[in-house]
Amino acid sequence: MNFYGVRAIYTYEMARTGRTLFQSVVSPVISTSLYFIVFGAAIGSRITHIDGVSYGAFIVPGLIMLMLLTQSVTNAAFGIYFPRFVGTIYEILSAPISAFEIVLGYVGAAATKSIILGLIILATSFLFVPIHIEHPFWMLAFLFLTALSFSLLGFILGIWAEGFEKLQIVPLLIITPLTFLGGTFYSTSVLPPFWRTVTLFNPLVYLISGFRWSFFGIADVNVQMSVAMTLLFLAVCLAIVSWFFKTGYRLKN
Amino acid sequence: MTAAISVSHLNKTYASGFQALKDINLDIRHGEIFALLGPNGAGKTTLIGIVCGIVRPTSGRVTVAGHDIIADYRAARSLIGLVPQELTTDAFETPPATLRFSRGLFGKPPNPDHIEKVLKQLSLWDKRDAKIRMLSGGMKRRLMIAKALAHEPQILFLDEPTAGVDVELRKDMWQLVRELRASGVTIILTTHYIEEAEDMADRVGVINHGEIILVEDKAELMRKLGKKQLTLELRERVDAIPAALAPYRLALAGGGTELIYNYDTRGEHTGITDLLDAVRHAGIKFKDLQTTQSSLEDIFVGLVSRDSGAGR
The missing domain is CATH 3.30.70 (Alpha-Beta Plaits)
Incomplete structure (x- = not known):
């Protein structure tokens, strides 16, 4: 195990967050605060409660998930894409470091950033609404597994992308819409039966539902199913990453 | 004695069908300066890329100090420092930070004294607080050499190190190469400039159209070139x-x-x-x-x- 190698990548990536503090941390916190003001205060004054939970509190898990997913993907994608773009990837590829260790460094750093961000957003939400977390262990478990899975997805994206445009496509055109349609701001149970069935094909419904259950004990779908889907997604991402390194896809000629 | 690098029956065909290397056989001796000469597209960079783990060989075998570059890649790569042809550096780091990164990547524990020594050797110590993007082209070139030396390699690849470098810097660079050789480092350099090979190399290899067509002591080659x-x-x-x-x-x-x-x-x-x-x-x-x-x-x-x- 090249411990120093993993640490070098991890600390380099964490230092990048320090340099882009505004973009990495402050900006998502401001966005979340705006969501609270618009959805929590303005719309919440009319909706008041969903399944016995105040609307302001109800959207907290969804908002954290929204930020967690987009930031995990974006951070991890940029982390590996940038050295490919500027050419410094040669050093990583020529180093005595395994594929697993490279992933551990990049994905570990991206997931760490996302988890810290998720916790910051959670802390921010305490300023707006009173929240009681029913299953803190599961809350942290979902936070960790989701950050890890979507950082892996971001890593895959960063290797697949051949330009900055492609790098933006997945977070903007896939993750954000699926999160919004996955019950971030509402319970899927309020949808007509047909659309409720359609949402079951959206993998993010399971993540948001499970995460919300850890807060309030209410869920749109079965919690075991949420955990299983999260682990399945993690396994698929791991399989794709290991295939990348086995074949040298977009990394080695 | 095991060769520093031993290449046997190495072939590389890219996905496009282009055969970049054809049955390359080559031994690099410990402690020598080996100049690999050849026109553009001859296969120099592909050969270096394969030894360093950046390019995948199609067939053949390469060992570094007896370690297979695929089966025993950790041992093989940890011995090698690579200065690639392209000037690729980070932009927002400082020189010591990027050297610390390189050293860590190659599995070496932190050693601020060594980082300082390398930066001083390459006249970059004065720029230790500057962001890399603020450095001149020549300084960035030196920084890339410093990064390759950060983990104290026993074998150093210099791929066109003097391309676009002014005369003064070129002289300094070759002085450093001589010092490294004196300390036991094996050096493989590629260059277009025959006078550089003449000045520096112990042996010269000529590659053309993906084939090694000559490996000879410098003195003998110079006689032919003369x-x-x-x-x-x-x-x-x-x-x-x-x-x-x-x-x-x-x-x-x-x-x-x-x-x-x-x-x-x-x-x-x-x-x-x-x-x-x-x-x-x-x-x-x-x-x-x-x-x-x-x-x-x-x-x-x-x-x-x-x-x-x-x-x-």
């Missing part, structure tokens, strides 16, 4: 070379209007003065003269046509 040609343009056509000029082994060209003389610049006497006297005494008048030296490329072509296989 051949020059003198052409005398005659005022009047001659039918045959006069017998008095026979010792000079001249050739008649241009339909009898040119006399060609081949000589060795490294010989004690080039024989030019004697030849010109002999020409005059033979009653041959010339209107102009010119000398030409075979370019490296001419030698490649000559070698390829004479010997289509490897010329080790």
Whole structure:
């Protein structure tokens, strides 16, 4: 195990967050605060409660998930894409470091950033609404597994992308819409039966539902199913990453 | 003694079908400076890329100090430092930070003293607080060498290290290379400049169209490169070379209007003065003269046509 190698990548990536503090941390916190003001205060004054939970509190898990997913993907994608773009990837590829260790460094750093961000957003939400977390262990478990899975997805994206445009496509055109349609701001149970069935094909419904259950004990779908889907997604991402390194896809000629 | 690098039957064919390397066999000795020469697209960078783990070989085997580059890649790669041809650096880091990163990546524990020593060796210590993007091109080139030395490699690859580098910096760079060799580091460099190979290398390898066509001690290659040609343009056509000029082994060209003389610049006497006297005494008048030296490329072509296989 090249411990120093993993640490070098991890600390380099964490230092990048320090340099882009505004973009990495402050900006998502401001966005979340705006969501609270618009959805929590303005719309919440009319909706008041969903399944016995105040609307302001109800959207907290969804908002954290929204930020967690987009930031995990974006951070991890940029982390590996940038050295490919500027050419410094040669050093990583020529180093005595395994594929697993490279992933551990990049994905570990991206997931760490996302988890810290998720916790910051959670802390921010305490300023707006009173929240009681029913299953803190599961809350942290979902936070960790989701950050890890979507950082892996971001890593895959960063290797697949051949330009900055492609790098933006997945977070903007896939993750954000699926999160919004996955019950971030509402319970899927309020949808007509047909659309409720359609949402079951959206993998993010399971993540948001499970995460919300850890807060309030209410869920749109079965919690075991949420955990299983999260682990399945993690396994698929791991399989794709290991295939990348086995074949040298977009990394080695 | 195990070779520093041993390449056997190495082939590389890219996905496009282009065969970049054809059955390469090459041993690099411990502690030598080996210059790999060849025109653009000859396969130099592909060969280096494979040894360093950046390019995947199609077939063949490469070992570094006896370690297979695939089966035992950790041991093999930890011995190698690579300075690639392209000037690729981070932008927002400082020189010490990027060297710490390189050292860590190669599995070495932190060593601020070594980082400081390398930065001083490459005259970058004064810039230790500057962001890399603020450094000049020459400084960035030196920084790339510093990064390659951060983990104390035993083998250093320098791929076109002096491309676009001014004369002063080039001299400093070669001085550093000499110091590294003196400390036991094996150095493999690629260059277009034959005079650099002449100055620095112990041995020279020539690669062309993906094939090693020559591996030779520098002194022997320089003897070949030292051949020059003198052409005398005659005022009047001659039918045959006069017998008095026979010792000079001249050739008649241009339909009898040119006399060609081949000589060795490294010989004690080039024989030019004697030849010109002999020409005059033979009653041959010339209107102009010119000398030409075979370019490296001419030698490649000559070698390829004479010997289509490897010329080790």
